[in-house]
Amino acid sequence: MLVRVFLDCQYECDTDYIVQNITFVDYVRDRSVSDLHVLVTTQGTGGGGTSWVLSFIGLGYFQGQNRTLTLHTSANDTSDDRRKAFARVLRVGHTPDSKCRRIAPSHRAM
Numbered sequence: 134m135l136v137r138v139f140l141d142c143q144y145e146c147d148t149d150y151i152v153q154n155i156t157f158v159d160y161v162r163d164r165s166v167s168d169l170h171v172l173v174t175t176q177g178t179g180g181g182g183t184s185w186v187l188s189f190i191g192l193g194y195f196q197g198q199n200r201t202l203t204l205h206t207s208a209n210d211t212s213d214d215r216r217k218a219f220a221r222v223l224r225v226g227h228t229p230d231s232k233c234r235r236i237a238p239s240h241r242a243m
Contacts, residue, residue, distance in 0.1 A: 146173060182205060
């Protein structure tokens with residue numbers, strides 16, 4: 134059975150891209166039926182880029198299994214660069230024993 138994920142993102146999350154490229158979870162539209170709530174917040178940086186915070190909030194069976202990962206994109210990144218970087222961090226966050234807090238830009242999405 135796939136982990137049910139509620140992706141809560143209001144800014145620049147290309148959900149079509151995410152659903153097509155991260156297929157090892159089941160995306161749901163109702164938080165109450167999810168196993169994992171991914172809350173994404175963003176804030177502009179001084180250099181014109183964006184700082185992203187992905188909060189993975191465990192629900193039900195995963196209650197108490199929470200983690201937070203951050204991502205920084207630059208003003209020069211294309212929308213494709215941003216969505217690929219976001220997908221990379223989202224994949225890491227779904228990894229059960231992820232101890233990472235910040236993902237190096239050179240790491241690639243699987």
